[in-house]
Structures are given as C-alpha cells and as structure tokens.
Amino acid sequence: MARVVIDPVTRIEGHLRIEAEVDGGMVTEAWSSGTMFRGIELIVRDRDPREAWLWTQRICGVCTMVHALASVRAVENALQIEVPDNARLVRNIIAATQHIQDHVIHFYHLHALDWVDVTSALKADPAKTSQLAESISAWPKSSTTYFKGVLDRVKKLVDSGQLSLFSSGYWGHPAYRLPPEANLMAVAHYLEALEFQRDFIRIHAVLGGKNPHLQTFLVGGMTTSMDTNEPNAPLNPERFDLIANIAKTAKTFVDQVLIPDVLAVAGFYSDWFSIGAGPGNYLTYGSFPQGKVSETDKFFMQQGIILNNDLTKVYPVDPGRVAEYVTHSWYEYSDGDQAAKAPSVGETNPKYTGPKPPFEFLEVDKKYSWLKAPRYDDQVMEVGPLSRMLVAYASGNQEVKTMVDGVLAKFNAPPTALVSTLGRIAARALETQLLSNHLSEWIEELRGNMNSGDLRMHNGEKWDPGTWPDSVRGFGLFEAPRGALGHWVEIENKVIKNYQAVVPTTWNAGPRDAKGQRGPYEMALLKTPIADPERPLEILRTLHSFDPCLACAVHVVDARGRKRAYLPAFQ
Amino acid sequence: MLHQASLPDALESRGISRRDFISFCSAVLATLALPQRYLGQVADALTKTTRPIVVWLEFQDCAGNTESVLRSSDPTVADIVLDLLSWEYHETIMAGAGKQAEDALHRVVTEEKGKYIAIVEGSIPTAEGGVYCTIGGRSALDIATEVCRNSAANIAVGACAWDGGLVRSNPNPTGAVGLQEAVPGISVVNLGGCPHNVANTAAVLVHYLTFKELPALDQYNRPLFAYGNIIHDQCERRAHYDAGRFVEAWGDEGSRKGYCLYKMGCKGPDATYNCPTVRWNSGTSWPVKSGHGCIACASHRFWDTMSPFYKPLPEVAGFGADVTAEKIGWGLVGAAAAATAAHGLVSITRNRRKTTSRAKVEPTSPDVAQPVEPRS
Numbered sequence: 052m053a054r055v056v057i058d059p060v061t062r063i064e065g066h067l068r069i070e071a072e073v074d075g076g077m078v079t080e081a082w083s084s085g086t087m088f089r090g091i092e093l094i095v096r097d098r099d100p101r102e103a104w105l106w107t108q109r110i111c112g113v114c115t116m117v118h119a120l121a122s123v124r125a126v127e128n129a130l131q132i133e134v135p136d137n138a139r140l141v142r143n144i145i146a147a148t149q150h151i152q153d154h155v156i157h158f159y160h161l162h163a164l165d166w167v168d169v170t171s172a173l174k175a176d177p178a179k180t181s182q183l184a185e186s187i188s189a190w191p192k193s194s195t196t197y198f199k200g201v202l203d204r205v206k207k208l209v210d211s212g213q214l215s216l217f218s219s220g221y222w223g224h225p226a227y228r229l230p231p232e233a234n235l236m237a238v239a240h241y242l243e244a245l246e247f248q249r250d251f252i253r254i255h256a257v258l259g260g261k262n263p264h265l266q267t268f269l270v271g272g273m274t275t276s277m278d279t280n281e282p283n284a285p286l287n288p289e290r291f292d293l294i295a296n297i298a299k300t301a302k303t304f305v306d307q308v309l310i311p312d313v314l315a316v317a318g319f320y321s322d323w324f325s326i327g328a329g330p331g332n333y334l335t336y337g338s339f340p341q342g343k344v345s346e347t348d349k350f351f352m353q354q355g356i357i358l359n360n361d362l363t364k365v366y367p368v369d370p371g372r373v374a375e376y377v378t379h380s381w382y383e384y385s386d387g388d389q390a391a392k393a394p395s396v397g398e399t400n401p402k403y404t405g406p407k408p409p410f411e412f413l414e415v416d417k418k419y420s421w422l423k424a425p426r427y428d429d430q431v432m433e434v435g436p437l438s439r440m441l442v443a444y445a446s447g448n449q450e451v452k453t454m455v456d457g458v459l460a461k462f463n464a465p466p467t468a469l470v471s472t473l474g475r476i477a478a479r480a481l482e483t484q485l486l487s488n489h490l491s492e493w494i495e496e497l498r499g500n501m502n503s504g505d506l507r508m509h510n511g512e513k514w515d516p517g518t519w520p521d522s523v524r525g526f527g528l529f530e531a532p533r534g535a536l537g538h539w540v541e542i543e544n545k546v547i548k549n550y551q552a553v554v555p556t557t558w559n560a561g562p563r564d565a566k567g568q569r570g571p572y573e574m575a576l577l578k579t580p581i582a583d584p585e586r587p588l589e590i591l592r593t594l595h596s597f598d599p600c601l602a603c604a605v606h607v608v609d610a611r612g613r614k615r616a617y618l619p620a621f622q
Numbered sequence: 623m624l625h626q627a628s629l630p631d632a633l634e635s636r637g638i639s640r641r642d643f644i645s646f647c648s649a650v651l652a653t654l655a656l657p658q659r660y661l662g663q664v665a666d667a668l669t670k671t672t673r674p675i676v677v678w679l680e681f682q683d684c685a686g687n688t689e690s691v692l693r694s695s696d697p698t699v700a701d702i703v704l705d706l707l708s709w710e711y712h713e714t715i716m717a718g719a720g721k722q723a724e725d726a727l728h729r730v731v732t733e734e735k736g737k738y739i740a741i742v743e744g745s746i747p748t749a750e751g752g753v754y755c756t757i758g759g760r761s762a763l764d765i766a767t768e769v770c771r772n773s774a775a776n777i778a779v780g781a782c783a784w785d786g787g788l789v790r791s792n793p794n795p796t797g798a799v800g801l802q803e804a805v806p807g808i809s810v811v812n813l814g815g816c817p818h819n820v821a822n823t824a825a826v827l828v829h830y831l832t833f834k835e836l837p838a839l840d841q842y843n844r845p846l847f848a849y850g851n852i853i854h855d856q857c858e859r860r861a862h863y864d865a866g867r868f869v870e871a872w873g874d875e876g877s878r879k880g881y882c883l884y885k886m887g888c889k890g891p892d893a894t895y896n897c898p899t900v901r902w903n904s905g906t907s908w909p910v911k912s913g914h915g916c917i918a919c920a921s922h923r924f925w926d927t928m929s930p931f932y933k934p935l936p937e938v939a940g941f942g943a944d945v946t947a948e949k950i951g952w953g954l955v956g957a958a959a960a961a962t963a964a965h966g967l968v969s970i971t972r973n974r975r976k977t978t979s980r981a982k983v984e985p986t987s988p989d990v991a992q993p994v995e996p997r998s
Binding site for chain 1: 673680681682683684685686687688689690692693694708709710712713714715716717718719720721722723724725726745750751752753754755756757758759760761762764788789791792793795796798816817858859871872873877878879880901902903904906907908909910911912913914917925929930931932
C-alpha cells in the first residue's frame with residue numbers, strides 16, 4: 052500500500068491537497084484538503100452593503116462575477132428590490148458568457164492535458180490528422196498544411212529544451228491513449244482556444260468594464276445604461292454589434308471545435324464513463340431567471356435535487372435543510388464538533404490543529420481541511436454542470452433532454468453513464484453548447500428593448516440607505532460555472548452585520564462529516580485505477596472533472612477566534 | 623540545458639510574424655511613454671535575448687492576475703510574454719502537479735539561482751506560523767522567502783501581492799502582508815491594480831530585458847509610466863466634469879450620455895493608473911466607459927483608504943485635501959494631485975469605523991509616516 056500525496060494540485064484555482072492510499076493498482080482511500088483561506092466574509096462586516104459585491108467578487112478571479120451577482124441578489128432580496136428587466140438580461144448575458152468562457156478554458160487549458168499527450172503529437176501524420184479533423188467537424192482550420200504548421204511548432208518547442216509550462220507533464224504515461232493524430236489536433240485546439248477565449252471575453256469588457264473583476268453591478272440594477280442615439284452610452288448600437296458578433300463566434304467555436312473534441316476524446320476513453328462516480332445526489336438552485344428572481348419555476352435551467360441517481364424524481368430545494376459539519380475541519384463548534392449547524396445559526400471558530408509546516412502528511416483521522424463539510428438533509432451532494440443538466444433532464448427540459456439523449460445514443464450508453472468522470476465532462480460541454488445557442492437571442496432581446504425605448508437599467512427606489520429598515524436579512528442564490536452558490540447577508544443600521552457564502556467547491560471538495568461520510572471528491576476517487584503511484588495522472592482526471600475552485604471554497608475565518616453570531620433562518 | 627531558443631524562433635513557433643513583433647515593441651514603447659526611436663533597440667534586445675526563466679507563485683490569491691494574463695490580447699501581448707520567457711512554474715496552468723510541480727520549482731531555485739524572475743500573486747499570511755496558506759506542506763512565507771531571495775528580480779502583481787490587498791483589509795484575519803513586507807530586504811517591483819493590467823507587466827519585463835534596468839519607480843516601487851498620472855486627467859469623461867455635467871442618479875439621462883461619475887463616488891481624481899489609456903481586454907473598455915466610477919484599485923491600501931466606494935471623494939477618509947463636493951471646479955484638480963502625492967507621506971485610517979476590534983491601517987513601508995487621525 053502506498054500513500055500518494057498530490058500538493059499542489061495544479062490546473063485548478065486555489066490550493067488543494069489530496070492524500071490517497073493506493074493498493075492493488077487502485078485508490079482505496081482518499082482525503083481532500085483545502086490549504087488556504089483569507090476571511091473575506093469577516094472583512095465585509097460593518098461596510099456598506101451596496102458595495103459588498105465589489106469585495107466578495109474577489110473571492111475568485113477565475114469565476115469572477117459570480118460572487119458579485121450572488122451578493123447584489125442577496126442585498127436586493129433583503130431590501131425587497133426588483134431590478135428592471137434590462138438589468139436581468141444584462142446579468143444573464145454576463146453569466147452565460149462566464150459559463151461559456153470558464154467551460155472552454157477548463158476543457159482545453161485546465162483539463163485536456165490529463166487526456167492529451169503533447170509529445171505524442173510529434174509522431175502524428177498531418178494528412179491523417181486533417182482527415183480525422185474533417186471527419187468530425189466542419190471547422191475550417193483542418194488542412195494538412197495547417198496541422199503541419201502546428202506540428203512544426205510543437206517540434207521546435209520540444210527541440211528547444213524549454214518546454215515551459217509543459218515541462219513537468221506526465222508525457223508517455225501508459226494511461227494516455229489518444230493516437231498521435233488526435234493528440235496533434237487537440238494541441239492545435241488548445242492554442243486556438245487560447246485565442247478564442249481572449250476575444251470572447253470582450254463581451255464582459257463591454258458589459259462589465261473589464262475582466263477579471265467586472266465593475267458594473269449595482270444593488271438595484273446595472274450601470275450599463277443604453278441609448279440608441281448616444282455615442283458615449285455604455286451600450287449603444289455600435290456596442291451591441293460588437294457583442295452580438297462575438298456571441299456568434301462563440302456558437303461556431305463551441306459547435307465545431309469543443310463539442311466534436313469532447314466526443315472524440317470520450318470515444319478513446321469510454322471506460323471513464325464507469326469511473327469516478329460521486330455520491331449520486333445532485334443539488335442545483337436553478338439559473339437564468341426569465342422573470343423575477345423569486346420565480347424559480349420560470350428559470351431557464353431548473354431548480355431541484357436528485358437522490359440516489361434516480362432520474363424519475365426531482366425534489367424541491369429548501370435552503371433551510373443545508374447544514375455544515377466541522378468534525379474534520381479546522382474549526383470548532385461551541386457545543387462540540389459532532390452535530391451539523393445550519394448556515395443560519397452557524398459558527399466559525401477556526402482552530403488549526405494540523406501539523407506545523409513544513410509537514411509531510413496530514414492527520415487525516417482527525418481534522419484535515421479548511422473546508423467545512425456541507426450536507427443537505429445530512430446527505431452528501433454533488434453540485435456543478437452535471438447536477439444542472441441532470442436536474443434539467445429529469446425535470447423534462449426538452450432541449451436538454453434532446454442534447455443529452457443524442458450524446459448517450461452516440462455511445463450507446465444509458466443515462467447512468469453520466470454518473471462518472473466523463474459524464475461530468477460531457478455535461479459541462481453540453482451546457483456550454485446550450486448557453487451558446489441562446490446567448491445571441493438574449494443579446495437581441497436586450498437590443499430590442501433599447502430600440503423600443505425601454506431604457507430602464509436601475510431601480511433606485513432603495514438606493515438611499517435612509518429608505519432601509521433598521522434590520523433586515525436576505526439571501527442570493529446563483530449557479531456559478533462550478534455549481535450552487537449562495538450568499539446570505541444581514542444588514543443592521545445601514546451596514547453589514549453578518550455575511551456568509553456557501554459555495555460550490557465547498558460542497559464538492561469538503562472533507563468527511565461526523566458520520567464518516569466522504570465528500571464528493573473523496574467518493575469519486577475510490578477505485579480509480581493507478582498505473583504508476585509516482586505519477587498519479589488518473590487522480591487528476593477525476594479531480595479536474597469537477598473543475599475545482601478552492602479560493603471560493605475557503606473564505607470564512609476569524610483568526611482571532613472571535614465567535615460570530617450567524618444569521619437566523621433564511622427562507 | 624535551458625536558454626536555447628532565441629526569441630524570433632519562439633515567436634515563429636507560435637505563428638507570430640516579424641511585423642507583429644515590431645508592432646508589439648511599438649505598443650510597449652507607447653505604454654512606457656518612450657519615443658519610437660527606441661524601437662530598434664527594443665527589438666534588437668528582445669531578438670538577441672535568451673528566454674529568461676520565470677516562476678509564478680500564487681499564495682492568498684483569487685487567480686485574477688493569472689486570468690488577466692490569459693485574457694490579454696493587446697496585440698498578442700500574452701503570446702509574446704509566454705514566448706519571451708520560459709515559464710517554468712505556474713500552478714494554475716502548468717502541466718504537472720504535486721511532486722512533479724515541486725520538482726520544477728526546486729530545479730529553478732537551485733540550478734538557476736540568481737538568474738530567474740519571480741512573479742508573485744496573492745498576499746502572504748504571517749499569523750499562526752503561516753498555517754493559513756500551505757503548498758506541498760510548506761508555508762507561503764517559507765516558499766516566498768526561498769524563491770524570492772534567490773531570484774534576479776521580483777515582481778508583485780495585483781493589490782494583494784503589493785500591499786496585502788483585500789486580504790489585509792481590516793481586520794486582517796490572517797495577518798496577511800504583501801511580498802515586500804513578508805520578505806524584508808529583497809527588491810520588488812509592485813504592479814498594483816485589482817487585477818494588474820498585463821500590458822504594464824509586459825512593458826516592465828521588456829524594459830528590463832532591453833535596458834538591463836527597471837523603469838523609473840515611485841515611492842512604492844511602482845513604475846511611473848503606469849502609475850504616474852491621475853486617472854481623472856486621462857479620463858474620456860473629463861470634459862463633462864469641467865462643464866459641470868454629472869450623473870446624478872444611476873440610470874439617469876446623464877448615465878446614458880456618458881457624463882462624469884464624480885458624484886456617484888468615482889475616485890478617479892485621487893487615483894493614479896494608466897487604466898483609461900491602456901484599458902482592458904484588447905482595449906475594449908474600462909470601468910468608467912461602462913458606467914461605473916473608478917474605485918482606485920491601483921492605489922495604496924485602496925480597499926481601506928478608498929471605501930466607501932459610493933461616497934463622493936472628500937467624504938472618503940483617504941482623500942487628503944480639504945475639498946468638498948460644493949467646491950467642484952478647477953481647484954480640485956490641483957488638490958487631487960496634491961492628495962495623490964501626499965499618499966507617500968500619510969497613511970490613512972478609515973473614518974467610518976467605531977468598533978475597537980479593528981486596528982488602524984498601519985504603515986506598510988518604511989517611507990510611510992504614521993497614520994493621520996480619522997475624521998469624524
């Protein structure tokens with residue numbers, strides 16, 4: 052039996068450590084640990100709730116904007132503010148852009164190198180690569196000459212001896228299975244995706260001023276005023292043309308590059324449709340309001356819970372059933388660490404009891420992570436694109452059903468095949484396609500409002516703190532690219548009294564609870580085949596399929612041990 | 623053996639033509655505010671240089687500065703940055719993990735000692751023996767000390783690596799500080815901003831490679847070409863300010879006409895940065911163009927000194943001059959400039975806090991004097 056430690060886990064956001072036991076060529080036990088925190092929720096206390104979004108957005112610069120939107124929603128919920136329909140549309144366009152951007156970067160720049168051997172591409176025949184590319188897609192960059200050019204670039208890089216970011220890869224590992232031509236095609240698309248995402252994110256620059264860390268949100272709406280006749284309006288016909296054209300390129304790229312690539316890679320690794328299953332329980336808050344934020348039944352992506360992989364039933368979400376354990380986390384509760392506490396009455400008293408750095412191993416039988424362990428009705432929940440697509444599928448969302456069934460038919464697989472490492476990848480890719488199908492229409496809907504004279508972008512009725520009640524509470528839910536995100540706020544005497552975020556990667560990457568139930572990462576890693584414990588590439592495959600974001604996951608701390616009175620029940 | 627490929631080869635390997643390269647050099651000169659007659663020298667130096675090794679360390683970060691690099695496309699800056707340098711360690715995007723990643727860093731620190739460039743993102747926690755950020759079982763402080771004491775040059779990107787940023791804001795739960803304070807005695811170029819603008823970072827690197835020295839720096843070790851001018855003076859909405867045309871409420875007619883955001887809390891008159899000229903994401907926009915005021919994200923300790931962000935300037939603790947909203951006019955310009963210069967002399971305490979649980983903002987560098995008393 053070998054103890055494998057992966058720290059740092061790279062090609063993720065943040066600081067994640069995995070310890071695993073490997074026996075008989077497979078993982079027999081795993082522990083997931085978050086090793087960094089900052090304390091942003093504490094820092095926003097006593098500040099103006101109208102600017103909380105500027106602060107909390109800095110929880111993450113990769114999925115930037117997700118905490119901004121959850122934050123303004125929480126404050127709007129507390130102050131009972133409805134935003135104008137144009138602001139809803141701008142937010143949906145920003146969010147859809149974020150999902151597409153994040154998912155493309157994830158597949159090509161964070162995940163692909165788990166499946167693609169860059170050095171194997173050197174052996175590829177450009178003519179055969181061209182044949183392969185043309186057999187799966189109409190994407191025009193597919194000629195023999197084009198792939199010959201890419202091959203020459205890779206060769207020069209390797210010959211230079213300076214492989215740069217590729218120098219530490221697991222090249223030649225027996226788990227790599229793509230033929231050289233598929234590797235070459237993937238390397239070409241790795242480079243093309245770098246170009247694509249740079250151009251595509253300009254939608255955020257127009258609607259957000261910049262990316263990362265957009266700067267146009269407001270409690271009550273957005274700053275992006277629009278006017279057909281004003282050259283200096285943040286949104287005008289010229290700006291609409293710009294983002295509309297960019298949105299079209301996204302659909303082409305996703306349809307012709309991302310989707311064919313994901314299907315092609317999956318074809319060579321189809322055994323990963325039966326590896327990496329998580330808890331089998333899925334939670335999503337639903338996303339993309341089509342009316343008021345409170346009208347969850349009208350969301351573009353449905354809200355719901357699936358239990359035990361049973362796609363015949365979708366349960367309603369009750370945020371009051373969320374509770375967090377700290378049994379194996381570096382915190383302590385005032386009445387002991389065995390019972391879970393709902394966020395509404397939670398405590399955050401950090402108490403590091405791990406080994407003093409530098410250390411070799413964590414004390415995994417005790418406390419071993421800065422992440423808490425969130426549970427829903429005491430059940431372990433997986434969140435993310437797979438949860439969203441499964442809930443939409445099981446809720447009877449016809450568009451999603453058609454897409455998912457199409458992919459399953461290609462692999463002659465039942466829906467349960469989605470409960471896997473490859474299933475997460477497929478769900479993420481399909482969600483990217485779903486959103487790129489609708490991005491243009493949402494932009495045109497907004498443009499239509501401008502053209503018809505509906506220019507309202509902000510509801511200022513409650514902008515003046517003088518209009519606020521003395522004490523008020525609220526919450527904002529949102530589906531970030533990586534899953535279910537909730538912000539809770541309590542406002543007293545015009546400033547933030549308490550603030551709390553429960554974020555996707557805490558759900559997925561959290562440690563064990565009092566009952567010893569493993570977190571989703573820890574479950575999914577069990578039985579992962581390991582060809583070489585010194586180079587645990589297979590563990591990275593399953594971890595990356597969740598798209599970890601650790602900066603998001605650890606955010607609460609009061610280093611001086613002060614107790615925080617948390618928020619009474621939110622509903 | 624490293625240092626093999628010359629830049630033209632590296633560029634060509636990524637499909638970048640000589641013409642694009644010259645265009646890049648020209649853009650860098652513009653950012654640096656240097657005359658175009660240096661073009662030959664810059665191009666020549668970059669062509670002849672071997673690819674210096676870079677390691678990018680991430681501590682208490684959000685990866686926003688990393689993303690800023692990936693998302694830059696001001697003509698192919700990111701391409702050229704990646705090819706100009708041999709990027710040996712960067713957790714967010716490197717191929718290897720765990721032991722393979724640690725080995726890559728160890729190799730650079732030992733075999734390339736004194737020759738590599740260290741870029742740091744995120745603050746460094748100093749409380750409780752550094753348990754608030756560990757990588758490979760080592761504390762961030764331990765890693766930063768080893769890597770940045772053995773490098774040829776250190777660059778802190780983003781507000782957190784410069785002065786502790788948001789993580790260091792009151793009450794600074796983890797004892798977070800910036801690189802310069804965490805590792806005393808090393809030289810650091812600070813590229814503040816939340817996040818940094820990669821056009822400036824690229825320009826610093828090019829300047830260093832071309833002239834073998836760093837560009838002129840201010841009292842915070844920030845390059846003057848990027849941090850030497852007041853945003854208000856460069857702002858496209860400045861004419862509206864001069865004419866007294868302001869956004870008076872979010873979503874009003876003035877907001878549609880692009881009027882000045884001063885009354886909505888814009889900190890542009892008290893902030894320096896080249897944000898209005900360099901802009902973001904291929905020069906597409908910047909916050910003011912999209913309708914929101916500047917939050918002075920490139921200013922010292924801006925989270926504490928420039929908030930509340932929706933209060934007009936004179937009501938913010940960080941504004942050091944006696945100017946009120948009623949006295950808006952030409953006088954403000956000089957006052958704002960004086961206030962900006964005064965940042966080197968006064969550190970600022972937020973005036974809105976009455977709780978005793980929060981410490982005052984303390985000076986972070988030796989040249990910063992004691993805090994001024996908060997105004998009530």
